[in-house]
Amino acid sequence: MAEAHQAVAFQFTVTPEGFDFHLGREALRQLYLSGVYSWKKRFVCAKNSFLSGVYPASPSSWVVVVMATAGSFYCRIDPSMGMIARIRHYLPGSRFLSLQGRTVVSAALFSTGVWLSAVLLFRRTLKLLLSYHGWMFEPHGRMSRSTKIWAALVKVLSGRKPLLYSFQTSLPKLPVPPVEATIARYLESVHPLMDEEKYQRMEALAKEFKEKTAPRLQKYLIFKSWWTTNYVSDWWEEYIYLRGRSPLMVNSNYYAMDLLYVTPSRVQAARAGNAVHAMLLYRRKLDRGELPPVMALGMVPMCSNQMERMFNTTRVPGKESDALLHLLNSRHLAVYHKGRFYKVWLFHGGSLLRPRDLQMQFQRILDDPSPPQPGEQRLAALTAGERVPWAEARARFFGCGRNKTSLDAVERAAFFLTLDEEAHGYAPDKADCMDTYAKSLLHGKCYDRWFDKSFTLVVYKNGKLGANAEHSWADAPIIGHLWEFVLGTDRFQLGYDDGGHCHGEPNTQLAPPQRLQWDIPQECQDIIERSYRVAKALADDVDFCCFQFSQFGKGLIKRCRTSPDAFIQISLQLAHFRDKGCFCLTYEASMTRLFREGRTETVRSCTAESTAFVRSMGDTRQSRAERQRLFKLAANKHQHMYRMAMTGAGIDRHLFCLYVVSRYLGVQSPFLAQPAGAVRALAPLHQPDPPAAAQDVRLEQVPGPHLHRRRLRPGR
Known part of the structure; x- marks a missing residue:
């Protein structure tokens, strides 16, 4: 007290x-x-917002323009061609402002106008330059003269030391592809999956759609692209993510792993203290826009919009659609340990808590012997189960009183921290150590992660780290940037003493963590139990085999003059064909962050070239040289498709948006209703499940500094 x-x-x-x-x-x-x-x-x-707003100019350049204008004017050289005199004429007279003073003000106003015009011109020119993507399609190491000139202009106009959001207004909009091109690429992608009869029927449907229905839908889509920043992202977030009613756990959320071979400290509270402090340092840089933007080739900026909602964000359940709650700031952290929830303040005296202070607070939680309150232990299972029961329970039992106060403390926290009771990580003497580690991060016990938070930091008993991230607010590379910063800062900047504790002395006068209080009636506990059973059945249905492959890596693949991504994708096609004896729709995500507010596009990895190579591997009549030739063709085709997707010429996002417009207009299209089309995109819009033969295989790469894994599962 x-x-x-x-x-x-x-x-x-x-x-x-x-x-x-x-x-x-x-x-x-x-x-x-x-x-x-x-x-x-x-x-x-x-x-920093002002500096980003006038980038690539700077306040110092404004001072130079003003001084140059004023100096030339007083040297009886009028660079304004009479504009300064006109401005002076229209300035209101004042006894406090002499003629000379009015001249200075007029020169400053004229200079400011010239400076702002130059800023707008530079940014417009930079946007036009960034709309050029020919550099991406040129052979590696052989840049054309036009691309070299383009690169030089981009470097000149990009300025120096840009902030995180400096290029946002200079990024081009995602273009709407021509319907003819999209349909042609679509037919090319499904041809290897169909016999001639089915393909001819699909070709007829596509032709009818292109001639009769598509022009009207395309007009609406083009109009939308004129007045929105990105014609895909808002619908993608709403219909693909927020309107999904199935559990987030496993189906949507993804995870990140710790360093495999290095554990800086085995003290759980110490590792949590350093990791949380590193995340808060990253948040401060993010809030101030001080992080450098991600640049392709070191000069082409990528959109930073997704990073805005990394912290202080929660997905709030709804009966028909969820919503994202994002706060500008949050000064506390929500912590879970042994079925109990805590609120930990992150500031003291206006400053961030130091790692040693955070370690002390987390140790107090670990040492707390109090038991969970009734219904508290598995409360987070509500976020792991179906969305509708969670939305109904939230409205009925968490709308007032202690439950609302405690739920607000969780949902309005900077992020969620789980002090896990188990020990995981790489252990050479345990064959399934990576399997259990990955499954723990993916779903845990189904009630010890708050799956609605933007991300949950997991700190295990042996000091290993991990994270589970919600998908709707951003894509995996965004968490990857944070994760690399945290691991690097933890290991090389903050560090630990000889005993594995954070450096410094704790402030013992800090108030202890606040235990959140709940009043959960039996009816709500029954709903929690039902959600837990749904989540547990889903988790038990996940077969996870995660292993290390150390024979070779991307370095060897690159030395063979092959894209590592293409190599992996073609290998997956070969493995799937040998296992199932057939091919299927394959989904690989590529980013579209070269455009403003861009997120992802689909790369349909199952191509005619890849299937030809796969079949050659089972044909004893094919020579080694012929197989190599077919592999090269398949790899080049995959790289081309990936580049097309990155530059806004993909298939699925365009079809998805055409489908959404058709639903709004009440237009029925047999072509868009085909299950072999954009299965991944259409399923969340409550379409019937496609036949088993038409389901896709979704290939996802989950971020982690030393471990990347691919998950194959039927398309939703």
Whole structure:
């Protein structure tokens, strides 16, 4: 209770003798320091927003323009050709402003106009330059003269030391491909999967769609592209993610692993302290826009829009559609341990808690012997099960009182932390160590991760780390940037002492973590149990085999002058054909972040070239040279398709948006209703499940510094 009283700025009570009003000086000091920190943060954010807004120019360039204009004007050289005199003429007269002063103001206004015009011109020119993607299709190491000129212009106009969002307004919009090109590429992608009779029927449907239905749908789509930043991303987020009613766990959420061979500290609380502090440092850089933008080839910027919702974000369930709750700031962390929930403040005196202070707070949670409250232990199973029961339970049982307060503490936290009771990681003496490690990060016990949070940081008993991320707010590479920063900062900047503890001395005056209180009735506990059973059945249905392959890596593949991605995709086609004896639709994601607010596009990896190579591997009459030739053709085709997808000339996102427009207009299209089309895109719009033969194989790469894995599962 002493710590609780210290956290109160004043106490106001009524006694028989009158009113008792008491001020807490320390609490007031903390409030003052927090306010100072808040205003400093606002000032830095405003400054960096201004710098990003005028990039590639800078305030110093404005000063140079003003001084040059004023200097030339006073040398009786009028660079404005009379504009400064006109501005001076229209300035209101004032006894406080002499003729000379009005001339200075007029020169400053003219210079500012010229400077802003130059900024807009540079940004418009840069946008036009970034719309060129020919560099991506040129042979590696052989850049054409036109591309060299383009690269030089991009470097000149890109400026120096850009901030995270400096290029946002200079990025081009995602183009709407011509319907004819999309349909041609679509027919090419399904040809290897069909016999001639089925293909001719599909070709007839495509021709009818192209001539009768598509022109009307395309007009609406082009109109949408004019007044929206990205014609795909908002519908993709809503219909593919937020309207999905199936469990997020396994189906949507993905995970990231720790370093395999290195564990900087075996002390669970210490590792959590450093990792959380590193994440807060990253959040501060993110809020201020101080992170450098991701650049392809070191000069082509990628969209940073997805990074905005990395922290302070939660997916809130709804009966028909979920919603993303994003806060500008959050000053606390939600922690789960042994069935109990805690709220941990991340600031003290307006400053971030140091790693040693965080370690002390987490150790207090680990040492807490109190048992879970009724219904508390498996409460998070609601986020692991179906979305509709969770939405109904949230509305009925978490709308007021202690439950609402505690749920707000979880949903409004910066992120979620699980202090896991198990020990996982790579162990040479355990054959299935990687399987259990991966399954734990993917779904855990089905109630010890808050799957609705933007991400859950998992710290195991032996000090190993991991993360489970929700998918709707961003794609895996965004978490990958954070994860690399955290692991690098933890190991090389923050470090540990000889005992494995965080450096420094803890502040023992900090108030302990706040235990969240719940009042969960039996009816709600029954709903929690049902959600848990659904999630448990889903988790038990996951067969996971995760192993290390150390014979060779991407270095050897590159030395063979082959794309590692193409090599893996063609290998998967070969393995699937040998296992199943047939080919199927294959989904590989590529990014479209070369465009503003771009997310992903589908690469249909099963091509005529890849199937020809796969069949040659089973044909004893084919020579080694012929197989190599077919493999080269398949790899080149895959790389070409990947580049087409990255540059906005994919198939599935365009078909998806045409389908959405058709639903809005009430237009029926036999072509868009075909299950062999964009199965992945259409299923979340409540279409009937496609036949088993038409289901796709979805190939996903999950981020991790030393481990990448591919998951094959039927398309939803």
